[in-house]
Amino acid sequence: MKINSEDPRLTAYALGELDQKEVEEFEKILVENPELKLEIESINDTIDSIKKEFDNLPKEELSDEQKESLLSRNKIINTSPTTFSIISRWTGISAAAACFIGMGIIGFDSLKNNTKQESLTDAADERSSEMPTQSLGKVDEKKSALKDTNNQGLSLRPEAILDNNREAKENKNRSFNRSLAKKQSKAVPQPAASIAANTISTNSKDFEALKGKQKVESGLRYFSKESIEKSEGRSARQEKLNFEYSEELQLGADDFSEIELSKEAETNNEQYGAYYDTPFVSPLQAPLSTFAIDVDTASYSNVRRYLGRRNQLPPQDAVRVEEMINYFDYDYRFTGDKHPFSVHLETASSPWKAGNRIVRIGLKAKELSANKRPPSNLIFLIDCSGSMGNKDKLPLLKESCIALVENLTEDDRIGIVTYAGGAGIELDPVHGDQKEEIIKVINGLRSGGSTNGEGGIRIAYDLAKKNFIKDGTNRIIIATDGDFNVGISDRSQLIKLVKGRADKDNIYLTALGFGEGNIKDHNLEQIANNGNGEYYYIDSFKEGKRVLVDKMNSTLVTIAKDVKIQVDFNPRKVGSYRLIGYANRKMKAEDFRNDEKDAGEIGAGHTITALYEITPPGAGNQNEVKSKYRKPDNEKIENKYSNLIDSDELLTVFLRYKNPEDKIEDSANEFIVPLTDSGKAWEESSDDFRFASSVAGFGMLLRNSKYAGDINCELILELASEGIGKDKNGLRKEFIELVNKAKAIKDSRK
């Protein structure tokens, strides 16, 4: 019988997967096909290398938190046994727990028939030392194996795990750092580990474990990147992008400290939606530009994290220019009384492109004085999954929440729901003056544990509805590092729910993003948009305090909803226009007066800024469409403008909004503000104009926007320092520092 190298029996034979009869048969075939012996040898070689590699893989283990939660599960179970079968099951577990806690030596097998738990626990403690001698040979092997693993920090004993891990981590950092000094841009694990050997004076096993750990990290890193790329099918553009990041990572390795390094070593699983810069459009083709307002500020704090903490330029798609601009307060005045916000328009020459004009649209919402804040009904929906354990996640969240709680009053109500690590309601809503109780619950939140499919968002909404405060603020505040296993798996379902509750029940939703490495930026933004709320990225306690305390009114109290802006450009004055930012907020012109279309919300005291860049009329418009069916004289100015009225106005801004209590079927209010260009240069513009342009320019630069023109860090710094104004909260000064940082990073790449 002839077979070829495609026959799977070759591999099965090499792996010993054939049974006796098959082996005999196959060996006969091999005699007839001597050339296949080589094939099998080669397969064997490959198998050996694969085996070797897998054998050399160091042990992966659950996080301390997760192990702790497995342990605490046992403890909980221990306290309330009800049926025999449960007891007998728990018996083993409690014995295991007792042994782990006691000695790390296992010897509880003979205790299984015993169903009394307390005595069991004691017995296990007492007998643990003598037990091994009683067990059977085979079991002994297992036990000693387990004992060994215990010593390496793989046991369930929490203290041991913590100690060992801490040590291992410290050593890892140290060794990484040292190895850097020698091998600059390459993070090769092997030399790192051998240097680590010099620094570890304690346990050689620790060293082995450590060495292994580093190896697997680099291996897995390779793995996941590679495979993500494969599975996501990236575009060439993103490939290029990623290539750039890796250059940055290399750079990072050159000159930064261990903190950055250990962060880089983390698997980065952050996700950002792709955004594209709006192109210039001629008003002859599309006279109306329509968009929903956006008061999110998450992008700026995220950019700050990248530049400030990671010493990297942020990923292009993490930069949403409008969120950067709107992070800052502008000194617009609320002048109206008829509408809940006022509009301020200003135009001046473009600082980065000669001949172009910049138009600034500034909105200022009505302020509320702190004691006039309507009562709030807040339900925190907190992600307590294992991944929230990092210092920059749950602990930061707790700290920020407590700061908020301290500002609540008797009229407010607050409840807490978690959606992982425990079931549902952690705090049934209580009045805001019961601070001690609230803080106790917040401090008691633990991360880790399985996701709880039942808990989550519905419970949160139901609680909010039950405690609804008429004429008050009713809001869910979801805090997460990105995962939405909140009981509704399908995201469109989730959005539908969030949107439905906002429309029908007037319960809004605000999203707080935390932490590094896992943030699903785009998800969070979308959920918040649909929930009539905002999305903030909390990178520090300072930011948590800014959002939840300093900006409490604007964060909590919505004064107008579904705010839309439509700008009507006069083609006689405007050659083409381009909205800077708001890429994912654009609307169709016809949806402006469709009052069922959702748009952005504005909170008390908020300022919102949008910038347009305008090219003068007559300037060549590269995007202009030429049709061969159109008469050429149509291109002549007089024909172009023949159906236009004669107006000196540059543009008119239309604003449309609903009051917060309006229903989806209610019609919206509208008002208009026209603008005539004064022709002033940017050097004569207001502080706010210059500062906003500076931030916009910085955003465009970070996005590598093709519209960035002559923008460079020097220009941004000039604009920012001239426009710094009073800068009450020091945020503008911080911005300048960030620009300097970005400049340094860019310069070092040259």
Added chain:
Amino acid sequence: MAKSEHPNDQDELIKRAINEYESALINYAKSIIRDSEKAKDVVQETLIKLYQQEPEKVSKSLKSWLFTVCRNRCFDIIRKEKRMTNMDDNKVEIIHDTADDPGKAAERSDQRNQILGFLDKLPDNQKEVIRLKFEGDMSYKEISQVTNLSVSNVGFLIHAGIKRLRGMLTDQTI
């Protein structure tokens, strides 16, 4: 003796599961869902589920049981995430991660992890059975139980996968 009468009681099961399979399970889950944290969550859930099983029922095929539960959970999560990213939206959007270039990572990667890198280039089904075979140390039959593939299919996939790996390794040394 208690030991011999109930060699597979609950405690023994959990111990065995953690001691022998914790690491392999995590790596396996990670190879499917591409996320270290989530992989650990999944393994933790799998172990919790093990607490809820009748020991007699699962002890004989503990390994297959663990990998099957872990696998199903992983695919649940992936299905959910797929739906999430496929969410109907007016805009064209591409969700991507910000990880660095795999080529660069490969350069940095230790020589010894070369095969793992190559392994990842194989089709998903080949990759999975090879992992189960070598990291999970499973027989074709056990793999067939976990993956719902026939034993002969498993044989084909492993053969083809190893062949390709061999090709890549050869390529590398030239």
